[in-house]
Amino acid sequence: MSDRSLYRLAALAGLAGGVLTLVAVARRAGLIPENAFTHALAPPATAMLLLTLTALYLCQRRETGRLGLAGFVLNHLGLSGLFAIEFLTHAVLQYLDAAAREAVLTGPGRPYFLVVALIFMVGVLLFGVASWRAGVLPRGALALYVVGLCTAALRTSVPEWAYLGGLVAGSAGVLWLSVTLLRDASRPALVTA
Numbered sequence: 001m002s003d004r005s006l007y008r009l010a011a012l013a014g015l016a017g018g019v020l021t022l023v024a025v026a027r028r029a030g031l032i033p034e035n036a037f038t039h040a041l042a043p044p045a046t047a048m049l050l051l052t053l054t055a056l057y058l059c060q061r062r063e064t065g066r067l068g069l070a071g072f073v074l075n076h077l078g079l080s081g082l083f084a085i086e087f088l089t090h091a092v093l094q095y096l097d098a099a100a101r102e103a104v105l106t107g108p109g110r111p112y113f114l115v116v117a118l119i120f121m122v123g124v125l126l127f128g129v130a131s132w133r134a135g136v137l138p139r140g141a142l143a144l145y146v147v148g149l150c151t152a153a154l155r156t157s158v159p160e161w162a163y164l165g166g167l168v169a170g171s172a173g174v175l176w177l178s179v180t181l182l183r184d185a186s187r188p189a190l191v192t193a
Contacts, residue, residue: 007185010055014178017048021171025164039094043086049174050079055181056137063134071126078120085113121153138180145173
C-alpha cells in the first residue's frame with residue numbers, strides 16, 4: 001500500500017469515526033433511539049480514530065518533534081483505552097442489572113477509567129500543542145479537537161451537556177482534520193513527510 005493510499009484510508013476512517021461519534025451523541029441526547037444497533041456503533045468510532053491519529057502524526061512528525069511523539073503516544077494509548085471502555089460499556093455493561101453495573105463502575109473499574117481519561121487528556125493536549133506549533137494542520141480544527149476532546153475526557157466531572165458538547169466539538173475537529181488529510185493526500189509534500 002502506498003503512503004498516499006494509507007493517508008486516504010486514514011482520512012476515510014476519521015470521517016466515519018467522527019460521524020459515528022456524532023451518532024453516539026445523538027443517542028445519548030435522546031435524539032435517536034437507544035437500541036442494540038445504536039450502541040454497537042460507539043466502539044468502532046474510537047477504533048477508526050486510531051488510524052486517523054497515526055496518519056495525522058506521520059504527516060507532521062518532523063515538525064512536531066519529541067513533543068509531538070509524546071503527544072501521539074499518549075493520545076494513542078488513551079484512545080486504545082477508550083476503545084476498551086466503549087466495548088465494555090456497550091457490549092457488556094448494558095446487559096448487567098443496575099447493581100452489578102454500579103459495582104463495576106464504582107469498584108475495580110473506576111481507577112482504570114480515570115487513568116485512561118487522564119492519559120487521553122494529556123495526550124490530546126500535548127498532541128494539540130505540538131501540532132499547533134508545527135503549523136501543518138489547520139489550527140481551527142486543532143482547537144476544536146483539543147477543547148472538545150479534553151472536555152469529553154472529563155466525562156465524570158462535567159455535566160452531561162458539557163460532555164456531549166465536547167464530543168460534538170471534538171468530532172467537528174476530527175472531521176475537519178480528516179477532510180484536510182483526504183484533500184492533502186495527493187500533495188507530494190504530505191506523502192513524503
